Structure formats: C-alpha cells, structure tokens
Amino acid sequence: MIGRDPDHPIAETGADGQPDPSARLTVGTRVVVRQRLVDTPEAGATDVIGRLAVRTDDVLVIDTRRGRVAVPRRDVVAAKPVPPPATRPGPAHLRVSVDDLALVAAQGWVAVEQAALGSWLLRSAPGYTGRANSVLVVGDPGVPLDSAFDHCEQWYADRDQTTMFQVSGPARFTIADHPVAQALVERGYTVGGGRPDWSRVLVMTGPSAGLPSPTDTSPQVLAEKTLSEEWLRAYSEGRTPVPGITEAVLTGSERQLFLSIREDPNGRIIAVARLALHAGWAGVFGLWVHPDHRRQGLARRVMATVGTIARENRMPAIYLQVSEDNDAAIAMYEALGFTVHHEYTYLVQPST
Ligand SMILES: CC(C)(COP(=O)(O)OP(=O)(O)OC[C@H]1O[C@@H](n2cnc3c(N)ncnc32)[C@H](O)[C@@H]1OP(=O)(O)O)[C@@H](O)C(=O)NCCC(=O)NCCS
Incomplete structure (x- = not known):
C-alpha cells in the first residue's frame, strides 16, 4: 500500500x-x-x-x-x-451553496499541510496541483483583508511557495463581482498566473440517479480502497506526479476509491479515476483514459460505476472539477447530465 x-x-x-x-x-x-x-x-x-x-x-x-x-x-x-444544508429548493446536486460545495470538494483533495485563517483554508502540497497549494477562500478570514493577505503570503513564503488564492463564485462570475478577488488584483495578483487551465475551472454537479447502469457486456471497472503502484503509474501518464506528495494527496481524504479498467483481464490499466466519498456526495477526480482507447465509451463506463457506487452509498449528488478549456471532458459530463454549479479561479501572487 x-x-x-x-x-x-x-x-x-x-x-x-x-x-x-x-x-x-x-x-x-x-x-x-x-x-x-x-x-x-x-x-x-x-x-x-x-x-x-x-x-x-x-x-x-x-x-x-x-x-x-x-x-x-x-x-x-x-x-x-x-451533508451541507440546502440553501435553495431543488435536487441535492443543485441546492447546496457555493461555499459549502467548495468545502466538500476541499475534503476530497486534502493537502499535505493545512491551516485555518478564520473560515479560509491554507493548503500546501509542494508542486502538486493548484487546489492543494492555494488558499481556499470561503466565508470570513476573521481579520481585515489586508492582514489576511499578509498572513497568507507569510505562510507560503515560509514554505518557499508562491501564494495563490482559489476564489469561487456563481457561473460566469467576474473579478469585479468578488470583493476578495478584486482586492487581490489591486494587490498585483493575476488571474491564472498565465496558466489557461487555472483561469477558470467549472465545478459541475449531477444526480447519481441520472448516471447509466453498467451493462453485462461493458468492461469491468475495479474499485479499490488502496492506491496501487500500477494505478499510480497509469494516472501518471496523464499528469506529472511529485513523488511522495501525489500519493499523500490521492490518499488524503476520509474515504476514497481508486477505479480502473484494464485493456484485458490481465492487461495494463487503460482508464482510471479517483472517487472521494463524503456524506451525501461523491467527487470524481483524475478521470483519464489512455489516448489509444478514447471515444470507445470507457469514461462513460467509469462514470456508470461512479453512479452505482454513489447510489449504493446513499449519495444522491456527484461533483467534479474541470478546466473551462477542456472541451472533450465538458461535452462528456454534459452528455451525462452534469451542469455547472459554480466556478473558481486562481489568483496568483506576482513574482518579485
Ligand atoms: C475526457 C476523457 C476522459 C473522455 O474519455 P473517453 O473514454 O474518450 O470518453 P467516452 O468515449 O466515454 O465518451 C463519452 C462521450 O463524451 C463525449 N466526448 C468524449 N470525448 C470527446 C471529444 N474529444 N470531443 C467531443 N465529445 C467528446 C461524447 O459525447 C462521447 O460520446 P460519443 O463518443 O458517443 O459521442 C478523455 O478524453 C481523457 O482522458 N482526456 C484527458 C484527461 C481529462 O481531460 N480528463 C478529464 C478531467 S476533468
């Protein structure tokens, strides 16, 4: 393990x-x-x-x-x-607030080191993902904004890291709509820090009841509680891991499952996803299909298993996070009944 x-x-x-x-x-x-x-x-x-x-x-x-x-x-x-409380009428995947869902998702992707500043959450997992290396801005930091920014900048400076803030808002929110984002831009922070995949990330949600059930002929999806070397190897084909840190983040939630499909029963892994399990919610992370096997329904097959697991665990709602520029994945999630619940962006400290 x-x-x-x-x-x-x-x-x-x-x-x-x-x-x-x-x-x-x-x-x-x-x-x-x-x-x-x-x-x-x-x-x-x-x-x-x-x-x-x-x-x-x-x-x-x-x-x-x-x-x-x-x-x-x-x-x-x-x-x-x-689960977080309902803040408006509607099905479970829509009635949660932006901040509450951001907090659930943060529990699905836990950094190596975390600290609170009021309701804000400072996270560090050097070199591995924006989410695990940014301040989650939710609610009130408990001190005036300038002091909060100073505190966060010092926290990351102590770790030799650039300070980043993850700010969330409703679909299509603008910096001017968000007082913290606006104050950061005035402080010299840039949206996405030059990375298109950090500029705008969609948090999509859907009902587990809406996902298809696997058919008898569909390839088998294995769901394991522990992270294996083989799963990590396949996952690492899609993104660059940071030894030690990646494993800690992937296994850092209260409960998670590692899903995989093999090319044939004894063959290599050609599709993976990680599922974080929460009260009432399941979160999909790291869905990846080998480039030679795309458009064959494997991702849809993995998502069918996600639906089965969520329904079996009384989780009516599923969330996932996808960069706004990832047209293929967004097309797939929309085809499966997911819609945009909210969005977030990273504000990145200017280099000195
Ligand atoms: C996104 C990804 C997981 C899709 O995997 P896949 O196995 O090819 O997807 P499926 O074959 O199950 O496709 C299901 C549906 O999604 C949509 N879709 C998938 N890829 C698409 C593409 N490139 N363009 C448009 N629609 C696409 C289609 O509606 C498709 O149904 P169809 O083939 O009947 O038209 C795969 O492209 C991938 O691994 N990309 C890199 C990693 C990534 O971006 N992961 C998502 C992170 S949020």
Whole structure:
C-alpha cells in the first residue's frame, strides 16, 4: 500500500481507551454530534450540528448557526458527518451553496499541510496541483483583508511557495463581482498566473440517479480502497506526479476509491479515476483514459460505476472539477447530465 492508511486515518479511542464516536470526524466537515447533558436534572442529550472547526484530545469545537460550541469529547454519545444544508429548493446536486460545495470538494483533495485563517483554508502540497497549494477562500478570514493577505503570503513564503488564492463564485462570475478577488488584483495578483487551465475551472454537479447502469457486456471497472503502484503509474501518464506528495494527496481524504479498467483481464490499466466519498456526495477526480482507447465509451463506463457506487452509498449528488478549456471532458459530463454549479479561479501572487 502507498499513501496514507485508508482504514486508520485517526485514533478511534478516547483518552480513557473507550471507543470514541467522534474519532472518525474530519475537521472542516459538517457534522452532527449527540451530546450527553450532564448538568441537567433529568438525563438527556442534545444534538449539535455544524462545521467541525477544531478537535483536540478533550473537546470538539463546532461552528453552529448560533456561534461556536465546545463539546467535551467524553460527553459525545454519537457522531457522524452530514451533508451541507440546502440553501435553495431543488435536487441535492443543485441546492447546496457555493461555499459549502467548495468545502466538500476541499475534503476530497486534502493537502499535505493545512491551516485555518478564520473560515479560509491554507493548503500546501509542494508542486502538486493548484487546489492543494492555494488558499481556499470561503466565508470570513476573521481579520481585515489586508492582514489576511499578509498572513497568507507569510505562510507560503515560509514554505518557499508562491501564494495563490482559489476564489469561487456563481457561473460566469467576474473579478469585479468578488470583493476578495478584486482586492487581490489591486494587490498585483493575476488571474491564472498565465496558466489557461487555472483561469477558470467549472465545478459541475449531477444526480447519481441520472448516471447509466453498467451493462453485462461493458468492461469491468475495479474499485479499490488502496492506491496501487500500477494505478499510480497509469494516472501518471496523464499528469506529472511529485513523488511522495501525489500519493499523500490521492490518499488524503476520509474515504476514497481508486477505479480502473484494464485493456484485458490481465492487461495494463487503460482508464482510471479517483472517487472521494463524503456524506451525501461523491467527487470524481483524475478521470483519464489512455489516448489509444478514447471515444470507445470507457469514461462513460467509469462514470456508470461512479453512479452505482454513489447510489449504493446513499449519495444522491456527484461533483467534479474541470478546466473551462477542456472541451472533450465538458461535452462528456454534459452528455451525462452534469451542469455547472459554480466556478473558481486562481489568483496568483506576482513574482518579485
Ligand atoms: C475526457 C476523457 C476522459 C473522455 O474519455 P473517453 O473514454 O474518450 O470518453 P467516452 O468515449 O466515454 O465518451 C463519452 C462521450 O463524451 C463525449 N466526448 C468524449 N470525448 C470527446 C471529444 N474529444 N470531443 C467531443 N465529445 C467528446 C461524447 O459525447 C462521447 O460520446 P460519443 O463518443 O458517443 O459521442 C478523455 O478524453 C481523457 O482522458 N482526456 C484527458 C484527461 C481529462 O481531460 N480528463 C478529464 C478531467 S476533468
């Protein structure tokens, strides 16, 4: 096995050695925690729902709609991740907010090192992808914008990295629509830093119910929990890996699956995708088909398996991220029922 261990991401017992229901919660995700009420005359429990901001050995800090709540871990009776709330009517893949889906997607692609600044998330995985090496701008950084920018620039300078911000907005949003993006441009930042694939990325979503079911004659798709050397080798034909870092990012989510199709039962891998599994959502990453085997329905076949896995795991909604200039992939996703939920762009620090 390579990368991070899928079955033991975090400790599963509390300080007293008892099974700890909160051990498997990931910081940054939306959770519901049932808390035993110890100071009330009658025994009872209450549910705390919100984003898990901090977890220490003793306490869970949860950002709820009514503010921050600290729950002692010894009083946690049950805990589980839950999907982000609906912010408008409609099917699950459309009713989530831009920021909430950006946070879900960030849990699907976890950097090697992460730090919070208010609601912003600073991420570093040197040399490997914009998403894992940029500040995810969601909500409020908790300090004035200029101080937030200074803090982020220092954080990346300490790591010998250029500072980048990932800013999200509704489809076709412009820099002028986005106060943080606008302030960064005024600070000298450039959109995409000269890379067309970083200028505008579409976050597309679709219903898992809308994906076709595999047929008896379609090639077999293998779904594995662990990252194999062979899967990584095939994946690396489509993009340049950074040894050690790529494996860590690919295996860094709470739950992920590595999908592959072989040329024949004992042949080489000719199609891959990585699936991140969340409460209510599945995320597709790194879909790639060998150039000699394109337009033969292999990507559609992989997506059919994505649909099957999502439906089996009660995930009605699927997200993926695709550069605006990737016409082939966008055509395919649209043919499968995906639409643009929102977009993001990278703002890149000017070189000095
Ligand atoms: C995008 C990609 C995965 C598609 O794989 P594929 O196996 O060739 O796709 P499929 O044969 O399953 O195509 C399904 C449908 O998608 C659309 N499509 C796929 N490639 C297309 C292209 N080059 N131009 C236009 N439409 C295309 C078509 O609607 C197609 O159905 P059709 O062949 O019946 O017309 C493949 O081109 C690839 O690996 N590209 C490089 C990596 C990449 O961009 N991945 C996506 C990251 S988000």
